[in-house]
Amino acid sequence: MDPEIASLASTAGTTLVTLLTTESWQGIRDRLVSLWQRARPDRASAIADELDAAREELLGAQATGDPEAEVEVGAEWQGRIRRLLTAHPELATELDRVMSGCSPDSR
Template sequence: MDAEITLLAGTAGTTIATLLATDMWNGVRNGVLALWGRVRPDDQERVATQLDTSRRDLLDAQADGDEEAEGEVAAEWRGRIRRLLVAHPELAAELRSLLTELAPGALTPVTVTQRATASGSSRVYQAGRDLNIDQR
């Protein structure tokens, strides 16, 4: 479940950071606050402040041409969401629903198709991710 939580938190953090600087920011804010409020209602005001600060940071960064800011905000929200899900894994289904509502393609798995043809004594190496080759 830990890898699943990490992956879900990563998607959520990126989605939150991306949408906070758009017209959808109110929906993101309300959805995140509702999620938090289910298990930590006393933290809602603090989380609301963090969301508002993240939005201002993103808008300022866009105005200044700072392309790294979105990644930094996404990393902050990945961590916050991951810690929330570790403490309350029962929120995972609700978070998935929120992400599907806000960004329908966010949870769609990516399909990779690879084709290769080798002839003679040639070799083909393909990988969908990491590939280590030790030729001795």
């Protein structure tokens, strides 16, 4: 596996988990769904639903003090993003731009 793709997927998964519990979550959701729409249009709607479910899971975990949920959700999305980039490496530059523009540090 390309180490750059693995690193980008790891960073993207971590950033995604952080942003899903903020007020700006809809923007990152829409941008990620757009990437899936380009690469796997048949999965884009399901990805949108799964991102919504991940947000609800994370918000529930925050309310109950379950820090493991964040780690698990992050790992799950890191894997999904890694698989997307492995199959469609042409999306790596765009994903990097999305994550750079949405990172918690850029707010």
